[in-house]
Amino acid sequence: MSEIRNFTMNFGPQHPAAHGVLRLILEMDGEIVERADPHVGLLHRATEKLAESKPYNHSIGYMDRLDYVSMMCNEHAYVRAIEQLLGIEPPERAQYIRTMFDEATRILNHLMWIGSNALDLGAMAVFLYAFRERENLMDAYEAVSGTRMHATYYRPGGVYRDLPDQMPKVAESPWRKGKDLARMNEWREGSLLDFLEAFADDFFDRVDDYETLLTDNRIWKQRTVGIGAVSPDRALQLGFTGPMLRGSGVEWDLRKKQPYAKYREMDFDIPVGTNGDCYDRYLVRIEEMRQSASMVKQCIAWLRENPGPVMIRNFKVAPPTREEMKDDMEALIHHFKLFTEGYCVPEGETYAAVEAPKGEFGCYLISDGANKPFRVHLRAPGYAHLSAMHEMAKGHMLADIAALIATQDIVFGEIDR
Amino acid sequence: MSNFSERNQSLVQALKHVLGERIVSMVEHRGQLALEISHEHWLDAAWLLRDEPDLAFEQLTDLCGVDYLGFGDDEWETAEATSHGFSRAADALGPGRFSWDERPEATDIPNRFAAVVHLLSLRHNRRLRLRCFAPDDDLPVIPSLIEVWNSVNWYEREAFDLFGIVFEGHPDLRRLMTDYGFIGHPFRKDFPLIGNVTVRYDEDKGRVIYEPVEIEPRVTVARVVRRDSRYVDEKLEGTDR
Numbered sequence: 001m002s003e004i005r006n007f008t009m010n011f012g013p014q015h016p017a018a019h020g021v022l023r024l025i026l027e028m029d030g031e032i033v034e035r036a037d038p039h040v041g042l043l044h045r046a047t048e049k050l051a052e053s054k055p056y057n058h059s060i061g062y063m064d065r066l067d068y069v070s071m072m073c074n075e076h077a078y079v080r081a082i083e084q085l086l087g088i089e090p091p092e093r094a095q096y097i098r099t100m101f102d103e104a105t106r107i108l109n110h111l112m113w114i115g116s117n118a119l120d121l122g123a124m125a126v127f128l129y130a131f132r133e134r135e136n137l138m139d140a141y142e143a144v145s146g147t148r149m150h151a152t153y154y155r156p157g158g159v160y161r162d163l164p165d166q167m168p169k170v171a172e173s174p175w176r177k178g179k180d181l182a183r184m185n186e187w188r189e190g191s192l193l194d195f196l197e198a199f200a201d202d203f204f205d206r207v208d209d210y211e212t213l214l215t216d217n218r219i220w221k222q223r224t225v226g227i228g229a230v231s232p233d234r235a236l237q238l239g240f241t242g243p244m245l246r247g248s249g250v251e252w253d254l255r256k257k258q259p260y261a262k263y264r265e266m267d268f269d270i271p272v273g274t275n276g277d278c279y280d281r282y283l284v285r286i287e288e289m290r291q292s293a294s295m296v297k298q299c300i301a302w303l304r305e306n307p308g309p310v311m312i313r314n315f316k317v318a319p320p321t322r323e324e325m326k327d328d329m330e331a332l333i334h335h336f337k338l339f340t341e342g343y344c345v346p347e348g349e350t351y352a353a354v355e356a357p358k359g360e361f362g363c364y365l366i367s368d369g370a371n372k373p374f375r376v377h378l379r380a381p382g383y384a385h386l387s388a389m390h391e392m393a394k395g396h397m398l399a400d401i402a403a404l405i406a407t408q409d410i411v412f413g414e415i416d417r
Numbered sequence: 418m419s420n421f422s423e424r425n426q427s428l429v430q431a432l433k434h435v436l437g438e439r440i441v442s443m444v445e446h447r448g449q450l451a452l453e454i455s456h457e458h459w460l461d462a463a464w465l466l467r468d469e470p471d472l473a474f475e476q477l478t479d480l481c482g483v484d485y486l487g488f489g490d491d492e493w494e495t496a497e498a499t500s501h502g503f504s505r506a507a508d509a510l511g512p513g514r515f516s517w518d519e520r521p522e523a524t525d526i527p528n529r530f531a532a533v534v535h536l537l538s539l540r541h542n543r544r545l546r547l548r549c550f551a552p553d554d555d556l557p558v559i560p561s562l563i564e565v566w567n568s569v570n571w572y573e574r575e576a577f578d579l580f581g582i583v584f585e586g587h588p589d590l591r592r593l594m595t596d597y598g599f600i601g602h603p604f605r606k607d608f609p610l611i612g613n614v615t616v617r618y619d620e621d622k623g624r625v626i627y628e629p630v631e632i633e634p635r636v637t638v639a640r641v642v643r644r645d646s647r648y649v650d651e652k653l654e655g656t657d658r
Contacts (some may be wrong), residue, residue, distance in 0.1 A: 046604070239477060241478070343642065
């Protein structure tokens with residue numbers, strides 16, 4: 001009889017289900033995974049070190065590129081850390097705008113997750129529907145910041161500019177004309193807030209559509225129920241946060257427990273799972289999308305009623321307006337100093353965390369009083385989740401690895417940093 | 418040690434009571450409590466922080482390495498004018514402004530490397546920051562916390578990879594972020610931002626080759642420390658939180 005040995009397998013880094021550049025060394029006993037050893041760092045750009053050589057504001061754009069499907073939430077953590085060290089507070093309207101876009105970003109992220117998760121497990125259609133909706137939210141990103149993804153919209157002291165009164169319309173082209181064009185522009189007749197409200201109203205039905213496709217789907221349940229179950233104790237030990245922790249039944253959400261921005265004013269529920277498996281985490285994220293859409297609507301209602309400044313008037317941190325610069329020497333000097341040298345942050349250290357769509361995204365900032373951070377450390381939720389891959393995968397079949405990577409909602413921009 | 422806000426009083430009391438002599442220092446900044454613990458007590462303090470019901474820090478959210486080389490240095494003399502006027506340009510090599518050959522000599526500074534940990538207690542809904550300095554700069558060694566909080570596994574691997582801090586007792590201390598066979602610890606302050614090798618595919622040799630970097634440091638904005646009177650006053654008045 002021949003000797004039976006474990007078989008070592010290379011999963012990725014070029015594999016569609018690896019969500020980017022994950023190299024997973026799997027030790028297999030037949031179809032069963034004995035050991036999973038993720039090799040990460042293939043997308044390592046040393047963001048934290050780059051930030052040390054740049055004035056504070058220059059690094060906001062890098063934050064978008066960390067978790068590149070929940071851009072503004074990353075910015076929020078970084079910007080909040082700077083604000084804490086400077087001891088400044090953005091105006092109320094900016095806080096509401098941030099809350100609204102954080103929730104829009106959560107929908108954006110979860111749509112990406114549900115699309116790719118379903119695709120990994122063999123359901124093509126969900127991906128197409130999810131990306132249709134994502135397109136609308138990216139347009140909202142573009143309307144406020146000028147870019148579809150890497151917005152750099154949050155700034156220390158507020159947001160870059162107020163919401164536009166006119167939502168840009170889709171232009172006519174050989175591919176977009178007639179009825180199609182009219183349908184696409186139906187929501188875009190008014191302001192950005194009108195557009196987002198129409199989107200949020202419509203979105204509840206869209207979530208129901210995804211549920212029709214997946215929730216009672218036999219194949220979906222066979223692939224997710226009982227897969228990658230994590231007990232609440234283990235989830236805490238392994239550093240899980242966000243839906244990964246709530247899927248295991250731990251009711252913990254920074255938006256409720258340590259509210260920031262305007263979450264104290266928001267009316268929302270935290271969905272919690274019971275079994276801690278892939279299916280529960282799916283249900284948690286589905287419900288989060290509904291809650292987010294409802295919060296977007298709450299923010300819209302407030303923002304309609306309350307115009308006001310979206311950036312603090314502190315020229316040491318935020319630039320003066322163009323008009324002021326035209327006839328005020330002082331304003332011109334401030335502008336020049338701010339854009340050549342930046343601002344100095346008083347000596348100290350802080351840790352600011354936000355509830356990003358994937359979990360707790362934290363920014364640990366040490367300042368030595370200079371115009372550049374002394375050390376920035378970014379705590380990415382996916383990093384802790386992926387490090388638990390071995391524990392979650394052990395004893396499962398090879399095909400379940402795809403389900404696990406998908407349920408962890410892995411994005412390499414934030415893990416490798 | 419008395420300057421703590423109302424919110425943190427109970428935590429401060431519990432920490433003093435449980436950890437006692439193990440605390441080297443305890444400071445509050447912007448409402449956040451930071452504790453320094455010596456490396457001898459690092460591990461047993463961690464056990465207490467997790468298991469004592471008054472503290473109950475069930476989760477370790479984050480660990481990172483810090484290299485304190487060059488803390489507070491600026492590249493541009495701005496404080497006072499000299500006999501030949503203000504300095505006109507940056508005249509020191511701060512982060513990102515030196516290449517491999519020009520890298521600053523790491524002189525002996527006390528407490529160069531530290532590991533900083535962020536803990537979270539879900540039961541009491543509070544956070545705590547811990548710091549542990551490595552006693553030896555040449556071979557920084559800190560005990561590993563992996564038995565206490567399993568989540569520290571990759572964080573310690575990363576700190577080892579990027580800063581060269583050795584976590585004693587870690588079962589699998591391999592490099593994590595950098596390339597296979599990488600030399601050096603890239604996040605140390607004396608490691609150039611541009612790196613030291615580039616990788617490319619060589620047509621003739623038919624394989625990937627490593628070469629010395631060709632690019633030059635090009636950080637153009639100088640690092641400046643300005644003592645802003647508003648913040649200085651704040652500190653003097655003790656309203657610093």
